[in-house]
Structures are given as structure tokens and as C-alpha cells.
């Protein structure tokens with residue numbers, strides 16, 4: 001089994017000690033993030049609010065990044081997704097992880113304090129350098145995009 005990267009994590013609220021993010025199963029790709037709220041938060045349809053997690057995670061390694069993704073159940077059943085669709089966490093970010101919660105559904109939804117509302121996934125990243133050129137070598141696709149290969 002490969003060695004897991006160790007990420008430094010600060011708790012910005014002591015109550016989170018009882019709710020540390022973890023992998024729910026051996027094969028889980030993400031750790032659930034919870035809503036740090038003092039009281040339930042109701043989102044009416046169309047509402048988008050920034051919710052605290054109370055966690056700061058310093059990835060430090062530029063070959064890694066964090067992604068905040070929605071939870072499938074909340075998104076599919078209740079229309080609770082992310083206002084930014086996906087949150088990208090830079091490896092040098094040391095601030096609190098914030099979750100943009102968007103009710104794209106048609107009913108009111110109330111988030112409970114410490115409810116799991118999104119997930120944090122660590123992903124490999126390769127930083128590139130751009131080499132300016134005047135032309136490319138021909139490729140099979142060329143500049144065809146946006147459905148140019150057909151539907152089936």
C-alpha cells in the first residue's frame with residue numbers, strides 16, 4: 001500500500017475535534033466536510049451562501065491540490081450543490097476551507113450544524129511551463145472540439 005501524504009490541519013473551532021474529517025471506508029476518495037454553524041441554516045431555492053468548515057489544511061506540496069466536491073445525495077435528492085461547482089484548494093492556501101453552498105433545487109433546505117455537506121479530495125497536480133510556438137505539428141483532432149466527433 002502506498003504511503004499517505006500527511007497534511008497539516010488546524011482546527012479553528014474546538015467543537016470540530018469530535019467531527020474530524022476522515023475516510024468513511026477503505027476505498028473512499030474523499031473526506032466529508034461539515035458545516036460549522038451555530039444554528040440551522042435555511043437556504044431558499046436559488047440561495048447561495050458561504051459556509052465555514054472550521055478547518056484549515058495546508059497541503060504544502062505543489063504537486064497536490066485539494067478539491068471540494070458536492071455530496072451526491074444532497075445534490076441529487078435536495079439540489080444542494082456548490083455555488084462554484086467545484087472548489088479548488090491551492091497547495092499554499094492556509095486559510096479556512098469555505099464551502100459555497102447553492103440551493104439549485106425548488107424546495108427550501110435546512111442545513112443542520114455539523115452536517116456533512118461536501119467532500120474534500122486530494123488530487124495530484126502537474127505544473128506546466130508554456131513554450132510559445134507559431135504552429136503545431138498535425139494531430140488527429142486538430143482544432144475540432146465541442147461535439148466534432150459526433151454523438152455516437
Ligand SMILES: O=c1ccn([C@H]2C[C@H](O)[C@@H](COP(=O)(O)OP(=O)(O)OP(=O)(O)O)O2)c(=O)[nH]1
Pocket residue numbers: 068084086087088089090091093096097098099100
Ligand atoms: O470552494 C472553495 C474554493 C477556494 N477556497 C480557497 C482555497 C483556494 O486556494 C483559495 C482561492 O481559490 P481560487 O483560486 O479558486 O479563487 P479565486 O477567486 O481565483 O481567487 P484568488 O485570486 O485568491 O486565487 O480559496 C475555498 O476555501 N473553498
